[in-house]
Amino acid sequence: MNEIEKDRGPKFRRRAEARPDEVLDAALALFIEKGFAATRVEDIAKRAGLSKGAVYLYFPSKEAVLEALVRRAIVPIADSALQTLHDYEGDPRIVIGLVLNMLAARLSDPRILAMPKLIFREVLGFPELAQMYRREVIDRVIPAVEGLIRRGIDQGYLRQVDPSLTIRSIIGPLLLHVAMAELFGIMPEGGLHLDKLVDNHLSILFDGLSAPPSAKTWSAS
Incomplete structure (x- = not known):
């Protein structure tokens, strides 16, 4: 290998390492x-500045590209939430607030916010996407949240509520907020403002969830 090739090698290796993300961005x-159905692999390749064959080197199908987009955007959020939820002891309202505010902050990135929009649009026509999302996000997060709620009930922080139904009450307003804007074109004045929605939601949620002071059995250190 001559000196020029040596100089070019790392640059081209870095370029190759970046190509999957370039494909996903495109x-x-x-x-x-255009929507998932109307987009062809050729279109993705052209937007990414690659050949169609180069796209297939990284992703075997258009469906695999969509799955990779969800993994890139959503799975790290689930991982962060699980790290916060794992074996937490104490007032669960603190963790619920942290996770929802973290979710709102992440969704302020248009590239990440685009993913729940795409899921709403495409999940009925692409059931494999729903299965993947359930496997890598929902089936991991729900047991951790249910455990958090049960511990909060046992320790007297929360009322005697159904943990499974309570999860729907916790996350439901955020999903509905995005769905109303994406599916029905009902956008709040000034934009989604997920941070304001979370603040409003937590105020209502905690007033309903919190146990009366006399019910608290012990104080976590």
Whole structure:
């Protein structure tokens, strides 16, 4: 290998390492503009500045591209939430507030916010996406949240509520907020403002969830 090739090697290796993300960025833009069904792999390749064959080197199908987009955007959020939820002892309202505010902050990134929009649009026509999302996000997060709620009930922080139904009450307003804007075009004045929604939601949620002071059995250190 001559000196020029040596100089070019790391640059080209870095370029190759970046290509999957370049493909995903191009696909995300096209899925938002045209929809999943109307976007062809050729379109993704052209937007990414690659050949169609190069796209297939990284992703075997258009469906695999969509799954990779969800993994890139959503799975790290689930991982962060699980790290916060894992074996937490004490007032669960603190953790619920932290997780929802973290979710609102992450969704302020348009590339991440685009993913729940795409899921709403495409999940009925692409059931494998729903299965993947359930496996990698829902089935991991729900048991951790249920455990948090049960501990909060046992320790007297929360009322005697159904943990499974309570999860729907916790996350439901955020999903509905995005769905109303994406599916029905009902956008609050000034935009989604997920941070304001979370503040409003937590105020209502905690007033309903909190046990009366006399019910608290012990204080976590």
